[in-house]
Amino acid sequence: MQQRERGRVEDVNEQPSSGPGREGQIVLAGTPIGNIGDASPRLVELLQTADVVAAEDTRRLHKLLHALGIRAAGRIVSYHEHNEETRTAELLELVRGGATLVVVTDAGMPAVSDPGFRLVEAAVAERLLVTAVPGPSAVLTALALSGLPTDRFTFEGFLPRKAGERSAPLAELAGERRTMVFFEAPHRLAAMLRALDASFGPERRAAVCRELTKLHEEVLRGPVRQLLQWAEGGEVRGEIAVVVAGAPEAAPERAEDHVPAVNELVAQGSRLKDAVAAVAADVRVSRRELYAAVLAARG
Incomplete structure (x- = not known):
């Protein structure tokens, strides 16, 4: 009995307790991205009552349970990128049988990166049935703190690790008008910013958000080149989100700039x-504006 109260890491094929005719459900539960105080009361209740908790890292889940001072009444199973494909079918079978399945990741919202x-x-x-218990989001937190436009944005996740593979997606994003949010590992941050400098230009505004909601939270804002110099200046640590301003709106065409082309055709x-x-x-x-510009240029 004691083992069950603490939440056992068991074989997913073991049948959960569920009443006849009970409708199963999947609950995507957001967990704190740093500060344990951000855990919602709904998350706490759910972890204590669910039949099965599928965790990206069961050790991290146990640390979360300990920090919250609670125990998982249901079973705890692992669900991560290396077993996601095979375990999905097994988890669905549990839900068909009436189980309430909670999915949690190491931090933030499941299914988003x-x-x-x-x-x-x-x-x-x-x-x-699929529902969610919303929680902290590194994407939205970084976006809100960046000081960059928040009305339209796109989440790009992690860029490819190899320099040659990064160039193609960055070339596609160079003209993106929406604010962009990326994740990056601390030891690759300088290389990423160097690639942004080359693709977006050194003056593109950006923000590096480090250790969000944690004790050593830090947000650095400025041109990409300035942030690159900071990243190259020492060891960078912690969870990293990089927010980059969208491409500036192109300056409108001016009729006066095209007078020489008209004169060349006339010549x-x-x-x-x-x-x-x-x-x-x-x-x-406008043809009218261009014609007027040609006449004005001729005096």
């Missing part, structure tokens, strides 16, 4: 109106 998506995708396909024998029409269509400026 962490195990859980594969399970949710399969459960939705079977029309099994080659084109009529003025034809030259204006051709250039205006090519650069997408």
Whole structure:
């Protein structure tokens, strides 16, 4: 009995206690990303009452339970990137049998750059009940603290580790207008910022958010080149989120800038109106404004 109260790490195939006809469900539960005080009362209650808790790291879960001063009444099973594919089918079978299955990761919300998506995708396909107990989010916390626009943003997760593989996705993102949020390992932060410098330019605004909600929380804001110099200046530690401003809006085309192109066509024998029409269509400026600019330039 004592073992069950503490939450055993057991074979997932063992049948959970569930009443006849009881509807099973999957609950994605957000856990603290640093400060244990961010654990919600709903999370605490759920961990104490669920039939099964699927944890990315069972050792981290036990530390969380100890810090909260609670015990898991149900069974604890591992569910991580290395067994996610095979274990998903086993977990779904438990839910079909009426179990309440709670999914937790090391920190933050399951299924967002962490195990859980594969399970949710399969459960939705079977029309099994899936719900969530929201909790802390490193993505939203970093975004809110960055000082960059928050009205539209995109989460890009981790960039490829190898420099050659990073260039293609960064080239695609160079023109992205929305604020971008990335995760990065501390020992690769300098290399990532160097790649951002090369792809987005040294003056692109960004923020490096380190150890969010923890004792040594730190948010550094500035141009990418400045943040790169900081990262290269010493050892970087802790969990890292990098927020990068979207590409600036391109300056509108000015009719005056295209007067030389019109004059060149005229010099080659084109009529003025034809030259204006051709250039205006090519650069997408108003023909009327371009014509007026040509006349103004001629005095």
